[in-house]
Amino acid sequence: MYRRYREIVRAIPTSPLDANKREGTLSQLPVQQGSSAITMTASASTEDILEKIRESVEHEGHGDSHVFVILGASGDLAKKKIYPTLWWLFRDGLLPPKTYFIGYARSKLSMTDIQKKIIQYFKVKAGEEEKLKEFFKLNEYVSGAYDRIEGFAELNKVLQTKGNGNRLFYLALPPSVYEPVTLNIKAVCMAKGNHWTRLIVEKPFGRDLDSSNQLSNHLSAMFKEDEIYRIDHYLGKEMVQNLMVLRFGNRIFSPIWNRDNIASVVISFKEPFGTQGRGGYFDEFGIIRDVMQNHLLQILTLVAMEKPPSTASEDIRNEKVKVLKSIQPPDFGNIVLGQYVGNPDGEGDQKLGYLDDPTVPKESVTPTFATVVLFVQNERWDGVPFILRCGKALNERKAEVRLQFRNVSGDIFPQGAVKRNELVIRVQPDEAVYLKMMTKMPGMTFECAETELDLTYNFRYKDMKLPDAYERLILDVFLGSQIHFVRSDELHEAWRIFTPLLHYIEQNKPHPISYMYGSRGPTESDDLMSRHDFKYSGTYRWVPGA
Numbered sequence: 001m002y003r004r005y006r007e008i009v010r011a012i013p014t015s016p017l018d019a020n021k022r023e024g025t026l027s028q029l030p031v032q033q034g035s036s037a038i039t040m041t042a043s044a045s046t047e048d049i050l051e052k053i054r055e056s057v058e059h060e061g062h063g064d065s066h067v068f069v070i071l072g073a074s075g076d077l078a079k080k081k082i083y084p085t086l087w088w089l090f091r092d093g094l095l096p097p098k099t100y101f102i103g104y105a106r107s108k109l110s111m112t113d114i115q116k117k118i119i120q121y122f123k124v125k126a127g128e129e130e131k132l133k134e135f136f137k138l139n140e141y142v143s144g145a146y147d148r149i150e151g152f153a154e155l156n157k158v159l160q161t162k163g164n165g166n167r168l169f170y171l172a173l174p175p176s177v178y179e180p181v182t183l184n185i186k187a188v189c190m191a192k193g194n195h196w197t198r199l200i201v202e203k204p205f206g207r208d209l210d211s212s213n214q215l216s217n218h219l220s221a222m223f224k225e226d227e228i229y230r231i232d233h234y235l236g237k238e239m240v241q242n243l244m245v246l247r248f249g250n251r252i253f254s255p256i257w258n259r260d261n262i263a264s265v266v267i268s269f270k271e272p273f274g275t276q277g278r279g280g281y282f283d284e285f286g287i288i289r290d291v292m293q294n295h296l297l298q299i300l301t302l303v304a305m306e307k308p309p310s311t312a313s314e315d316i317r318n319e320k321v322k323v324l325k326s327i328q329p330p331d332f333g334n335i336v337l338g339q340y341v342g343n344p345d346g347e348g349d350q351k352l353g354y355l356d357d358p359t360v361p362k363e364s365v366t367p368t369f370a371t372v373v374l375f376v377q378n379e380r381w382d383g384v385p386f387i388l389r390c391g392k393a394l395n396e397r398k399a400e401v402r403l404q405f406r407n408v409s410g411d412i413f414p415q416g417a418v419k420r421n422e423l424v425i426r427v428q429p430d431e432a433v434y435l436k437m438m439t440k441m442p443g444m445t446f447e448c449a450e451t452e453l454d455l456t457y458n459f460r461y462k463d464m465k466l467p468d469a470y471e472r473l474i475l476d477v478f479l480g481s482q483i484h485f486v487r488s489d490e491l492h493e494a495w496r497i498f499t500p501l502l503h504y505i506e507q508n509k510p511h512p513i514s515y516m517y518g519s520r521g522p523t524e525s526d527d528l529m530s531r532h533d534f535k536y537s538g539t540y541r542w543v544p545g546a
């Protein structure tokens with residue numbers, strides 16, 4: 001039944017590296033749809049964790065159990081992401097044998113009630129009905145308060161019925177209850193003996209440097225860093241993980257990846273929908289906390305970091321922290337904030353602006369769009385603007401990294417004929433890497449033409465199913481790999497960089513620039529980018545599939 005899991009575990013190579021450096025991740029495994037053959041492409045894993053898992057797999061039926069507890073089981077995240085992810089992992093045989101699932105929340109519900117809420121997100125295919133029944137047999141639900149130990153004692157009773165084993169707690173909860181919940185877990189729900197307990201924490205990890213430090217101090221007083229998995233789901237995305245390989249697996253890129261060659265780096269996140277009734281939640285945070293301080297900054301660290309000594313999580317995270325330490329809080333002159341307004345000519349929701357959302361305070365000045373320029377003050381990047389740009393209710397869904405190269409020196413072609421090279425890593429949708437470049441226009445001419453070297457994943461990897469970010473990350477937690485999770489000092493630095501700006505916005509309430517739902521955002525953002533050496537010519541044309 002768990003053949004694929006066994007194959008994966010066995011396929012992880014025993015690396016010749018020092019055992020301490022061995023750290024692998026299931027997220028590095030290409031999972032091929034419709035095939036049980038799984039090949040391991042990347043590095044190894046912490047040997048003793050793997051050894052334990054191997055043992056438990058070998059002695060299926062006698063080995064340790066794993067219990068995955070979803071705290072906040074009645075909520076949105078649990079419904080849309082966590083339960084479906086667990087089902088996909090179970091369905092594909094990627095979980096260890098004897099894995100059980102327990103939902104916990106305040107609502108007085110039965111597992112049947114939960115099942116009714118979540119099933120629509122499972123994408124169950126014909127022929128999977130039996131497997132689905134099997135999955136639900138392994139599920140239970142416990143109702144209890146977050147701030148009362150009695151509920152957790154009850155939870156622990158159910159945990160004990162699953163035998164001795166490892167325990168994973170996913171906090172799919174508002175951060176306001178993280179403290180009581182973790183206290184209660186620590187008090188009565190920890191795994192016993194030499195079994196491990198792992199805590200998966202969702203953002204927001206605080207609101208600013210102080211509140212984040214408070215949460216970190218609270219957690220670190222009770223849990224070791226290797227028990228805490230802070231999820232930033234962008235770190236589970238294929239193309240974000242690809243940055244390491246692109247950068248450090250290609251001789252052609254390393255010599256040019258620096259201030260001598262790169263004029264600017266633009267990291268963008270665009271969504272074509274607004275807050276859609278979630279504005280009440282969003283309004284407390286704003287787009288900088290929602291996307292920029294975490295997802296975009298994490299991407300920046302992977303673009304900017306030096307080559308780590310190995311692919312071990314501590315080596316990588318040490319390099320990421322160094323990058324963050326080299327970034328000063330942004331200059332307030334290098335910022336554009338926007339808020340969307342309804343488009344009278346748009347359709348449906350597009351007619352509604354942010355302030356029309358009934359859950360948003362009428363006078364809100366919370367930004368739904370932001371462009372911020374950061375500088376990494378080190379030898380490699382001194383003076384190169386890293387432009388982070390994100391917004392809701394824009395013209396398209398897109399997340400990408402764009403490195404724009406400097407002008408060709410001593411240009412011999414007619415003025416303006418040669419455009420800057422760009423390397424674009426498109427995170428989503430339609431994952432791609434393309435290098436915009438100049439070639440001779442084919443034929444009886446000597447004109448320069450803009451074209452591209454194009455790696456479009458859908459063409460190159462036709463039968464490959466790219467796992468969802470949560471699938472990779474949850475598997476990584478089972479395997480004990482923290483490569484794609486945020487360490488507490490990374491978090492500290494991220495908040496250090498953004499807290500002055502966030503406090504400035506809260507205290508001074510600068511009026512965000514209005515932009516139309518469905519537009520590219522405020523044109524002031526383009527002006528800011530252009531002042532920071534991002535040159536848009538508007539002449540490039542892509543011919544898809546050519």
Ligand SMILES: NC(=O)C1=CN([C@@H]2O[C@H](COP(=O)(O)OP(=O)(O)OC[C@H]3O[C@@H](n4cnc5c(N)ncnc54)[C@H](OP(=O)(O)O)[C@@H]3O)[C@@H](O)[C@H]2O)C=CC1
Pocket residue numbers: 266268398402424430432433434436452454455456520526536537538539540541542
């Ligand atoms: N393999 C593939 O799938 C490939 C796809 N393509 C597609 O081709 C199309 C064009 O390619 P692309 O590289 O984006 O090239 P463009 O030159 O069209 O766009 C380059 C960048 O300029 C920005 N921009 C657009 N308009 C302006 C403006 N008025 N002022 C300032 N900046 C602006 C865009 O930002 P913004 O996001 O705000 O619009 C984008 O970041 C895209 O749809 C791309 O996805 C291209 C190559 C390969």
Ligand SMILES: O=C1O[C@H](COP(=O)(O)O)[C@@H](O)[C@H](O)[C@H]1O
Pocket residue numbers: 233271290291399
């Ligand atoms: O963390 C968040 O991310 C989502 C976007 O995630 P994606 O994987 O769909 O790109 C965003 O909608 C949400 O506001 C934010 O909190």
